[in-house]
């Protein structure tokens with residue numbers, strides 16, 4: 001047994017509504033010695049994602065539910081501290097499902113090594129150059145088929161994915177309208193990120209504002225929210241519109257999904273399509289996205305923001321920032 005002590009958050013009950021402190025239990029246990037073929041990773045940073053909430057339910061999403069009593073699942077990045085695995089060496093940086101813990105003992109499956117670029121903050125590898133950047137890129141370019149001259153509407157626009165989607169849309173040559181909560185977020189979208197317009201869904205009626213700002217209609221909708229916002233979008237689509245169903249954050253805390261959408265008939269009359277996707281479907285092509293995103297970032301055409309919370313202890317409470325909108329950019333926990 002090593003002298004290292006692991007620090008972990010275990011999922012001990014299923015949440016009803018938002019996550020509560022009682023859904024988790026803090027555990028400190030010795031880290032076991034490595035077996036042949038295993039690698040020991042110390043987590044540096046943990047990505048907090050809306051999908052984490054879905055993983056805590058008893059029903060499967062695109063991954064099975066986390067069994068009660070197990071370490072909470074989460075994407076993170078870390079550094080190899082010990083290795084008895086031929087594919088990993090000490091000091092190497094890795095990304096993958098490190099979970100909500102300080103140390104991961106792994107057989108290497110699902111871990112990808114990477115070489116950080118000097119000068120780039122580590123958190124960029126959980127955002128722009130991680131699953132977030134890949135989601136924005138493949139969702140808009142491949143699923144949405146966005147083209148120059150088209151009108152793009154993005155919900156959750158000031159979030160990690162949405163803020164990149166809108167900027168990529170501008171690079172492609174779209175007219176971009178974002179939907180976000182609060183004047184500060186809307187101001188940031190227009191004044192700093194170059195969106196053509198932003199709708200504050202907490203203060204303005206979304207459907208009539210989309211009708212005015214997206215005239216004659218929406219060609220590509222990048223949907224991160226669902227519910228009433230998706231309805232407002234569907235009411236305003238153009239002929240042959242593409243609705244990219246990336247996320248439905250407004251429903252992740254609901255036990256029973258609300259009825260709707262009410263404007264589904266518009267998909268028919270506009271010969272439009274709606275398509276869901278999960279970014280991991282594109283994993284074999286991530287390098288393609290990161291090359292493009294890197295080129296745009298280096299040219300100053302893409303801005304990226306991280307919201308970093310200090311300490312693994314904060315993870316359960318911090319996850320709710322995604323649901324009350326108090327995160328400003330990619331939500332990350334600095335673990336060590």
Ligand SMILES: NC(=O)c1ccc[n+]([C@@H]2O[C@H](COP(=O)([O-])OP(=O)(O)OC[C@H]3O[C@@H](n4cnc5c(N)ncnc54)[C@H](OP(=O)(O)O)[C@@H]3O)[C@@H](O)[C@H]2O)c1
Nearest residue numbers: 050159160161180181224246247248249250277278279325
């Ligand atoms: N399909 C995939 O492979 C994939 C991959 C990554 C992420 N996603 C999805 O993409 C979406 C964005 O994820 P992210 O990581 O970038 O998170 P994020 O946008 O950085 O954070 C979530 C944001 O959602 C907004 N929000 C929360 N509850 C809402 C509600 N009831 N109505 C309207 N807006 C609400 C809040 O912003 P406001 O202040 O503007 O309300 C909050 O800041 C999520 O739906 C997520 O599940 C999908």
